[in-house]
Amino acid sequence: MNIEIISIAKKEKTIYDPLYKDLTKMISRFAKVEDIELFPKDVAKSHTISPEASQQAYTRALEPYIGKDFCVTLHPDGKIIDSFEFSKLLNDRMSVKFFIGGAYGFEKSFI
Numbered sequence: 001m002n003i004e005i006i007s008i009a010k011k012e013k014t015i016y017d018p019l020y021k022d023l024t025k026m027i028s029r030f031a032k033v034e035d036i037e038l039f040p041k042d043v044a045k046s047h048t049i050s051p052e053a054s055q056q057a058y059t060r061a062l063e064p065y066i067g068k069d070f071c072v073t074l075h076p077d078g079k080i081i082d083s084f085e086f087s088k089l090l091n092d093r094m095s096v097k098f099f100i101g102g103a104y105g106f107e108k109s110f111i
Contacts, residue, residue, distance in 0.1 A: 001031035002095040006065045008058050008102035009037045038062070043102065051104040058102050059110045069095040073111050 024033050038061045046057035070093045081089065090096060099106075 001090075001093065002069075003027070003031050003033045004036060004065070004069075004095075004097045005033070005100065006036045006038065006062060006097060007100035008039060008043060008061060009100070010039045011037050036065070047103070054102060054104040055107040055110075058104070059107050062099055062101075062110070065097060065099075067097075069097050071097045071099065073099045073101075073106060075101065075106055075111055077105075078111070 020035075024035075027033055040057075040061050043054065043057040043061055046053040070090075072089075099110075101110075
């Protein structure tokens, strides 16, 4: 299984980096995990304009990564599922992409 985690984020070191590396290492026996952090200049500029402009910039940055793979958008207003439902959702999927928006979330059209 291939897993891509695509997020709008500045590339910074955090206290969670060691935990993330450990979890990625454990998962690597079962799946290839790729973490892609995007923070193009237009996203930074849009943060000074408005939340709506920021959401539009997130969409422009993330759209090229949408493909034929199974895509999951992680959003605070999204459907909440337990681990059993989550495993059923991913069952028999060879490639999964997780999208994590920036500070202002996603446009409704992206979700």
